[in-house]
Amino acid sequence: MIALVDPVSSGAQLADALLEEGGDFLIVWPQARAPLAGTGHDQVKTVLHTGLDETAAELRAAGVDTVVAGSEYGVTLADELAERLGVPYHAHGLRAARRDKYEMTRALEGAGLAHARTAVVRTEDELAALLADWDPFPVVIKPFNSAGSDGCRICATPAQALAAFRAVAGERNLMGEINEAVLAQEFLAGSQYIVNTVSMDGAHLPAEVYAERIDRVDGAPVLRHIISRQVLDEREQEIVAYVLRCLDALGIRDGAAHTEVMLTAAGPRLVEVNSRLMGPYLSPDAYHAAFGYSSAHLVAERFLRPKEFRNRFDLPYGSARTLAKVYLRAHRDGVVRSLDGLRDMRRLPGFHSAVRLPVAGQRIEDAHLTTGACGLAFFVHEDAELLEHSLAVLHEMEDSGALFHVTEPGN
Helix, strand or coil: EEEECCCCCCCCCHHHHHHHCCCCCEEEEEEEHHHHHCCCCCCCCCCEEECHHHHHHHHCCCCCCEEECCCCHHHHHHHHHHHCCCCCCCCCCCCCCHHHHHHHHHHHHHHCCCCCCCEECCCHHHHHHHHHHCCCCCCEEEEEEEEECCCCEEEECCHHHHHHHHHCCCEEECCCEECCCCEEEEECCEEEEEEEEEEECCEEEEEEEEEEEEEECEEEEEEEECCCEECCCHHHHHHHHHHHHHHHHHHCEEEEEEEEEEEEECCEEEEEEECCCCCCCCCCHHHHHHHHHHHHHHHHHHHHCHHHHHHHHCCCCEEEEEEEEECCCCCCCCEECCCCCHHCCCCCEEEEEEEECCCCCCEECCCCCCCCCEEEEEEECHHHHHHHHHHHHHHHHHHHHCEEEEEEECC
């Protein structure tokens, strides 16, 4: 019996995959998301988490022998419940390092792995003192724990960094937490990659490798798209090898991990590891068309059909087609009046599907966020160069306002 903890975001697709495969599982919802219980997967037993001892006792009585995090929100709770139940999971002693980005860099340092210079600051005076010796600029200022580029700023001067600190310190982030501390981190120049893995008993299977396109808009990094690599070149193989060492350093042993890494002139440098599936949504048909599987289905396979999953370690990484995932965006904040550009997007070579699109009348609060608030588009094609051209055309449509017609409220 599997306990799937807090399956929001892409965790919903993991629940779908477990259902497809006939998995025996239940869902654990924290009280904060109790209204979600019974929605979307109403045929699955749910447990409302009230306290670790109480929830662990209920899971033990249900015969739970596997715990899986269903989202970033469930990462810590899943680990704590696994420890209470005494079932295999990640190394519990490194729990904080898997959520706390500062502790993450310390774990890498302890393992002898290269990492970005990172510091925690809680006051403007602490930041000013840190920046007095910071060289070279720019510096990245971001919330201690959040997602989707929320509050993240690339700052070229101490004044910009202090302004970025004031903008996020004490505010509530996308994880629902108050930013009591802020990270100052070395700006990593280079090409950013994603390596998605599924682990089994401490062995890590590279499932998907992507290059990212990240634009800088008004000082904020904005993720435009990710595009998969069908075959890995020598530097990309180096990235994957580095990521697997990072997973070991963080005690990740079972299930999905989503890792972002920068390939710099000095070699790979970790941005962050997330011990759960990549969010915010995984379109199973698009991933199967490119890879022959989705990460959610691989996680289901690992726990439901472990012998089949273990055979994958004997196969080289590679995919028959290239997949691109586009984080659609409006060119400005405001109210969506029409989505008439979708007909042109759907005619682009390689277009596969689009999900979570906004509707006419919807308010766009922050066009910089990369949480899929304006929808996601998936492209799949054998010709990676042709796919890149389609993405360039689509981004031009987004930036010019030709995809979504957005106006000021009341207009």
